[in-house]
Structure formats: structure tokens, C-alpha cells
Amino acid sequence: MDLAGIVVLAHALLGILFVVGLVGRWIVLGMAERAARLDTMTTLATAAAPFERLVIVTSSLVLVFGLGAAWLQGRSVLGPLTGGTVDWLFVAVVLYLSNLPLVPLVFLPRGKVFGAALEEASTQGEVTPALRAAWSDPVVRGAHWYELGTTTIILILMLSKPF
Numbered sequence: 001m002d003l004a005g006i007v008v009l010a011h012a013l014l015g016i017l018f019v020v021g022l023v024g025r026w027i028v029l030g031m032a033e034r035a036a037r038l039d040t041m042t043t044l045a046t047a048a049a050p051f052e053r054l055v056i057v058t059s060s061l062v063l064v065f066g067l068g069a070a071w072l073q074g075r076s077v078l079g080p081l082t083g084g085t086v087d088w089l090f091v092a093v094v095l096y097l098s099n100l101p102l103v104p105l106v107f108l109p110r111g112k113v114f115g116a117a118l119e120e121a122s123t124q125g126e127v128t129p130a131l132r133a134a135w136s137d138p139v140v141r142g143a144h145w146y147e148l149g150t151t152t153i154i155l156i157l158m159l160s161k162p163f
Contacts, residue, residue, distance in 0.1 A: 003072060004069065004072035004073050007065055007068045007069045007072055008069045008073075010065050011062065011065035011066050011068075011069045014058050014061045014062045014065055015058075015062050015155070015158075017054060017058045018054070018055060018058040018059055018062050018151070019151065019155070020051075020054065021051045021052070021053075021054030021055035021058060022051075022055055022147065022148060022151060024048075024051035024054070025048050025051035025052055025055060026144065026148065028044055028047050028048040028051060029044070029045065029048045031044050032044035032045045032047075032048065032135070033135040033136065035127075036127070037127070038121055038122065038125065038126055038127050038131075041127060041131075042118070042122070045118070062096075063096060066092075066093075066096075070089060075089060076089075077089055077090060077093045078090065086163070087163055088157040088158070088160075088161050088162060088163055089157075091157060092154045092157045092158060095150040095153055095154050096150070096154060098150060099146070099147055099150055102143045102146070102147060106139055106140060106143040107140070107143065110134075110137055110139060110140045113134055113137075114131075114134040114135075114137075114140075117130040117131040117133070117134040118131060118134070
């Protein structure tokens with residue numbers, strides 16, 4: 001196996017880990033949201049932390065190894081921006097990059113609101129309406145659905161290479 005093959009394999013394995021992190025986080029946080037007791041909720045939220053770290057670390061590595069694989073294979077990820085055509089690789093990169101603004105615009109600020117609601121609930125020793133509202137924030141839910149949807153589309157593009 002040559003260097004390009006090794007980088008492609010690493011990219012694929014990192015992609016699998018990224019998806020595992022996304023789905024694992026989704027499942028555990030979904031269970032936490034539905035929990036009736038505060039101690040169960042906080043335990044599950046804590047249990048989601050390794051999945052969150054996996055998503056954060058692998059998302060960056062997937063991009064680096066994906067760009068490296070494309071470069072080693074002589075492919076342009078910029079497609080039409082450099083006079084080429086729109087292909088699956090260009091679309092995948094655009095979809096990947098479209099997720100980046102979610103971090104500063106949704107996840108970080110809404111995470112602070114959630115943290116404050118969790119702290120208030122911990123002080124009161126019970127699940128509060130503010131904490132329930134923070135768990136079911138439609139903007140965060142939409143951002144997670146978008147993240148999962150774009151990742152699914154990218155995987156389909158990578159596997160099928162339709163254009």
C-alpha cells in the first residue's frame with residue numbers, strides 16, 4: 001500500500017470514528033433529555049462527554065486526512081473555483097465547511113445557556129423548567145439534525161461518487 005492508500009484508509013477510519021461520536025452523543029444526550037431525575041440527567045450528560053471529544057477531535061482530523069488524500073491522489077477540492085467542474089468532492093467539502101459556523105453561532109452560546117440552567121437546577125436539586133427548555137432547544141436540535149444530515153450526505157457522496 002502506498003502513502004495515498006494509507007492516508008485514504010486513515011481518513012475512512014477517522015470518518016467512522018466521527019460518525020460513532022455523533023451517533024453516540026445523540027443517543028446518550030437523548031436519554032439524558034428524557035430523564036426524569038436530575039442525578040440521572042447529569043450522569044448521562046457526563047457520559048456523553050467522551051463522544052463529544054471524539055466528535056471534536058475526529059472532525060478536524062477527517063478534514064486534514066481528507067484533504068491530504070485528495071492532494072496525494074492529484075484531485076482538486078476547489079472544483080469550479082479553479083476552473084474545474086463541480087464534483088462530489090467539492091460538494092462534500094462545501095457541506096463539511098457549512099457545519100463550522102454552528103460551533104460559534106449555536107453550540108457555544110446555547111451551551112452556556114444550558115450550563116447556567118443545569119447549575120440552577122443543581123442548586124435547586126431538581127429538574128427545572130429552564131433546564132427542560134434548554135434540553136429541548138429547537139435551534140440546537142436543528143443544528144444537530146443539520147450536522148447529522150450533512151455527514152450522511154457526505155458519506156453517501158464518498159461511497160457512491162455520483163458525479
